[in-house]
Amino acid sequence: MNQLIRCVNCDEIFLKTPFDEWPEYESFSNPPLESFRSIERDDFQDFLKSHRGHRLEELQIIDDSLVSEKAHSEPVKVSYFKATNGKESFVIKKFREEIAEPLKYQFIAGDYSLKCMGIEIQHKEIAKQLGVEFRRTSIPQGKITAFLKLYRRVVEIIDIKNLERAPEESPNPLEVYYKLDDAGLAYLLRNCRNIFKGQEYLDIEEFIHRHKDDSVLLLKATYKIQVSEKAKLKKGVVPPSIPIEKKKMAEKE
Ligand SMILES: [Zn+2]
Secondary structure: OOEEEEEOOOOEEEEEOHHHHOOOOOOOOOHHHHHHHHHHHHHHHHHHHHOOOOOEEEEEEOOOOOEEOOOOOOOOOEEEEEEEOOOOEEEEEEEOOOOOOOOEEEEEOEEEEEEEEEEEEOHHHHHHHHHHHOOOOOOOHHHHHHHHHHHHHHHHHOOHHHOEEOOOOOOOOOEEEEEOOHHHHHHHHHHHOOOOOHHHHHHHHHHHHHHOOOOOOOEEEEEEEEEEEOOOOOOOOOOOOOOHHHHHHHHHO
16 A cells, blocks of 8 residues: 655655565566665655654545546656545645656645636547548538538537536546537537538438537547645644754754
């Protein structure tokens, strides 16, 4: 089990992994892994050393709170999760600036939320799909453009809060796909009658029903992680004692 340790005095964080507790056998066959283990172990000793005499507390990671800027498989990215000491909850920023670096954890007194930056139609995909499916009847380019314009107008008048999320997994965790709601669908179909006539209208109606739930007609919303940091309050005197070494040095001075 991983343990998340916070130094209350310094607001620094250390994620203690089970590796830390492993004895450092000399006979590991895989040298890089072994050195990785001893590095982790030393890191925790270093953390304890530099926070000697400070108040340390363990934080519990809040389930399902992880949000990330990039896909899980991306090694260089910034993610955030929430953790609590039982009384207050905090944000932990988890990041790596270069692929060879170990992950870093930063303590943030505050909260985060996801803000919707915009919702758009997949215009390139729709145009391509219309071109493919209407190849035999050869839909004029002007009508494709008119359809895209109409669909954008539909998106402008709908409220994202009423939309149902599509099950599609997006490679980017901050891009979420939504299904068009019934009101938007009705508006789209009604206005398609001004662009398409006769058989063409029947074809586009069928196209819309075929693709509205799981494909090119899904709407793409883009989110941004907004971290709000609490104004830093002046801390009371937390240290219970001055570390011995520092005391000695202070005496010498
Ligand atoms: Zn400290």
